[in-house]
Amino acid sequence: MNAPLWTAHELLEATGGVLSAPFEASGVSIDTRTLAAGDLFVALIGEGRDGHGFVADALAKGAAGAMVHDDVPSAGPVLRVDDTLAGLARLGGFARTRFGENGGRLAAVTGSVGKTTTKEMLRGALSAFGTTHAAAASYNNHWGLPLTLARTPRDAQFCVAEIGMNHAGEIAPLARLARPHVAVITTIAKVHIGYLGSIEAIADEKADVMRGLEPGGIAVLPADSPQLARLRAAAGDAVVLTFGTDPAADIRLTGMDPDADGSLIQVDIVGHQASLRLNAPGRHMAMNVLATLGAVAALGLDPATAIEALRAFVPLSGRGARRRIAVGGGIALLLDESYNANGTSMRAALDVLRLQPARRRIAVLGDMLELGDEGQAEHVGLTDSVIGSVDCLFTCGPLMRHLFDAVPAALQGGHAVDSAALAPMVAASIAPGDAILVKGSLGSGMKRVVDAIEAVSSRSSTVIAGAA
Structure with a gap:
């Protein structure tokens, strides 16, 4: 039999903690939504959420035990440490x-x-x-x-x-x-x-x-x-x-x-x-x-x-994955770059959009964040890349407003205050033969736009080899 990922002795030696009862773990999890039976559940404290409140759920789902630093009612073994992150x-x-x-x-x-x-x-x-x-x-x-x-x-x-x-x-x-x-x-x-x-x-x-x-x-x-x-x-x-x-x-x-x-x-x-x-x-x-x-x-x-x-590499969802979307009796191409963005990656993604043979090349862009005083200039600086690659531009957020206003009116598809407001506008506009790039910083929530576009299709998207 293969040795477990973590024996009880190793858990003690590694953490300096105290076990309520010996257990061994086949994996490590911090999220009950993806936890597998046999995992050690680590009760981390994050923004607005304390993992100690999910210990009972983790154990009910088959966790081998839980790492905690607070008192919790437990129906299973716990590894008590001074601080779960440490x-x-x-x-x-x-x-x-x-x-x-x-x-x-x-x-x-x-x-x-x-x-x-x-x-x-x-x-x-x-x-x-x-x-x-x-x-x-x-x-x-x-x-x-x-x-x-x-x-x-x-x-x-x-x-x-x-x-x-x-x-x-x-x-x-x-x-x-x-x-x-x-x-x-x-x-x-x-x-x-x-x-x-x-x-x-x-x-x-x-x-x-x-x-x-x-x-x-x-x-x-x-x-x-x-x-x-x-x-x-x-x-x-x-x-x-x-x-x-x-x-x-x-x-x-x-x-x-x-x-x-x-x-x-x-x-x-x-x-x-x-x-x-x-x-x-x-x-x-x-x-x-x-x-x-x-x-x-x-x-x-x-x-x-x-x-x-x-040769077998395929881009990840949110980082250049390409999906064919059934829309209006035809097919559109979604370039999903929704996970994150900065000036360098924006230009790279727009270059990929430019390569696509399409009826219209549509860019749906959200704010690039954490740019400080350079925020407005960095967004306006994308103007030439947009003009050279895009037939229709949708944007959301206060920073992308500067880019939207800088491009010719013929390219302006629409602007909204945030991705939640923009998503239905984009979903209503796409048609067969379009290639749609969706990109923005994680905090801009551009996954909402991706979800809205995919909802247009009555059948599942097919991931194909692709881009950025």
Whole structure:
């Protein structure tokens, strides 16, 4: 019989807590909606919600036990700790040590744009070499990273951890917990500049991922970034591999033939020539491939095997997934980029929209947040990209109002105060042959627009290989 993910002895050793009764766990959960039988339920306290109130529900659903720091009525075993968030971090740290002692190697991915997509590409590429564990969704913060580590299977040979931030000082402690063998920085862009103040400060924060590098670890850095020299300096004595279009890049894009559904790309991987048909259009997707291949090379693995695995990559929901939508007796194409947005990713998504053969190319855009004093300028700065890619523009939010007013009247489809008000306007306007891009920061709630568009169809959308 396979050993459980967590034995009672390991739970005690990892957390320093006290067990009401011994139990072992096959998984770790923080959400009763997705909890599986046998999981350890960790009662975290979040914004407006206390997990201690869900302990009874978790145990009723088959949780092996619960980690708590408050008194709760319990019909099952509990692991009492001083603080559940700190307890989860200690659990993650113990799992990371156990993983390393078993010979596992960890790649950490950060950057202003492309973290989750690159993480998913790495998941697929490394799975061709051995058992690979990676973060679920965008689990990249103070609870998401420890949870990812705590879930690492005993037999995992590779782990891919995503590390994100909103404010200065957040990446370094996560990097030290993850202790990566390879640290990837995808991009440096004006994301969270409202909190950090400058592009240089953003670069410094992203560079902190290298503070956690294991001895002999390798940094994979974007060769085309104006901040490359700053990132190199932060790498110190660590070995550096670069990726991009720069002639000096170690992993270099040497050719690219894009179309509506993807791109044929040619790459040079430290002197090794290769080509790949990528089922995701856009230059930004090609850059994510290069970052992935840089991590593969840093781990000393065969790039040809990784390239073969990457042929199966398909973008995630909310991050470029493409869906055919039945509408008005015909078919429209939905480009779902609803999860997040910034100036760099907006331009990339608009470039993908421009490639689509469509009756009308419709962009539905919500506010890009956390831009501080640069908010208005960043939104107006999208004007040329919109004019070059869009036949009809819908927007919502006070910042996107500036962009809406800046484009020619012939392109203005409609503006609303928020996504809830905009969604029915968009749903009523789409017709067969349209290609519709939906994108905005998470706080703009653009998933509401996606849901409204999908509700237009009387049958389920079909996810196809695709974009951004």
